[in-house]
Amino acid sequence: MKLLKTTFAALMVTSAAVTAAAACETTLRSSDTHPDGYPTVEAVKYIGEQLKEQTGDRLCIEVFHSAQLGEEKDTIEQTQFGVIDMNRVSLGPFNNIIEETQIPSLPYIFRSVEHMHTVMDGEIGQQILDAFSDHDLVGLAFYDGGSRSFYNSEKPIKSMDDLAGMKFRVMQSDMFVDMVSALGANATPMPYGEVYSSIQTGVIDGAENNWPSYDSSGHFEVAKYYTLDQHLIVPEVLVMAKSSFEKLSAEDQELIKQIAKDSVPVMRELWEAREKESEARVREAGVEIVTDIDKTPFIEAMAPVYEKYVTSDKLKAMVEAIQATE
Numbered sequence: 001m002k003l004l005k006t007t008f009a010a011l012m013v014t015s016a017a018v019t020a021a022a023a024c025e026t027t028l029r030s031s032d033t034h035p036d037g038y039p040t041v042e043a044v045k046y047i048g049e050q051l052k053e054q055t056g057d058r059l060c061i062e063v064f065h066s067a068q069l070g071e072e073k074d075t076i077e078q079t080q081f082g083v084i085d086m087n088r089v090s091l092g093p094f095n096n097i098i099e100e101t102q103i104p105s106l107p108y109i110f111r112s113v114e115h116m117h118t119v120m121d122g123e124i125g126q127q128i129l130d131a132f133s134d135h136d137l138v139g140l141a142f143y144d145g146g147s148r149s150f151y152n153s154e155k156p157i158k159s160m161d162d163l164a165g166m167k168f169r170v171m172q173s174d175m176f177v178d179m180v181s182a183l184g185a186n187a188t189p190m191p192y193g194e195v196y197s198s199i200q201t202g203v204i205d206g207a208e209n210n211w212p213s214y215d216s217s218g219h220f221e222v223a224k225y226y227t228l229d230q231h232l233i234v235p236e237v238l239v240m241a242k243s244s245f246e247k248l249s250a251e252d253q254e255l256i257k258q259i260a261k262d263s264v265p266v267m268r269e270l271w272e273a274r275e276k277e278s279e280a281r282v283r284e285a286g287v288e289i290v291t292d293i294d295k296t297p298f299i300e301a302m303a304p305v306y307e308k309y310v311t312s313d314k315l316k317a318m319v320e321a322i323q324a325t326e
Helices: 002-017 039-054 072-081 113-120 123-135 174-182 192-200 211-216 242-246 250-284 296-300 303-309 313-324
Strands: 026-031 059-064 086-090 137-143 148-152 167-170 186-189 206-209 225-232 236-241 288-290
Touching: 026 039, 026 072, 039 059, 039 086, 039 137, 039 236, 039 250, 072 086, 072 236, 113 123, 123 137, 123 236, 123 313, 137 242, 137 250, 167 174, 167 192, 174 186, 174 303, 192 206, 206 225, 211 250, 236 242, 236 250
Parallel strands: 026 059, 026 086, 167 186, 167 206, 225 288
Antiparallel strands: 086 236, 137 236, 148 206, 148 225
16 A cells, blocks of 8 residues: 555656656656755766757656655665656665675775775676666666764764664664664664654654765754764665666667766766765754764674675675775
């Protein structure tokens, strides 16, 4: 019933865009939970502009931002059914669906953002994109999700001891629940759109995210303590419904794949600028930011998470390959 409701909502919102996209023969509907102007939203708009220009108005993309088509878990299902044509989603919600996505979602798997770029732009990244094909999806490109850190409404977190017993929202991923539990805190999976009110009302103490999301969501208004532990550097992924993809000609399929890859440096440039803007805005708002923190105990606490999720020879080889990547 929930899927039917969200599907109906998606169709209603889509119908409102038909007039705007009437100039195109085919308009692809793309979803994003982030607000208009966010780097991922603008990157998909770039794809749409290039696609429209290079196909002579045959193909266009209409981007529905701000979770207009639903929260990420619901939009994944809609994309698998072909109700939504394209979708920008965090890798976290895919962890329980596609095992390969668990590896770049592991805490502290990447040494830096640059390390993540090298890995995801290479053979390992392509291997993970290919894995989407068994789940009625086509993996197109990886975008940046920044480094994620804890923020809360109660106190500055300066060590693992400070996390004990606190309640943090995490994405709907078993791995992220286990990560928070390994640090001694309590994890509460919930949709992104419910976090602000949940912190405000005390249902949870805080959450974890990157600078732009912490800023654009307004979470810094209700959670004024931010600790740069940078436990996750999780890429985000742009996928397409396999049913929508297969309706296109081979030439158009290759064109979409190429333009999606071309959008990655565009997104990264926007992301870097947005991170700086968001950090400055948050600091100006008087948020207490903890930067001097020993990450070693955090990293060591992740041993049981790796043991639980890196089980097959394939996944172990992937971890080893990432760690060996310079």
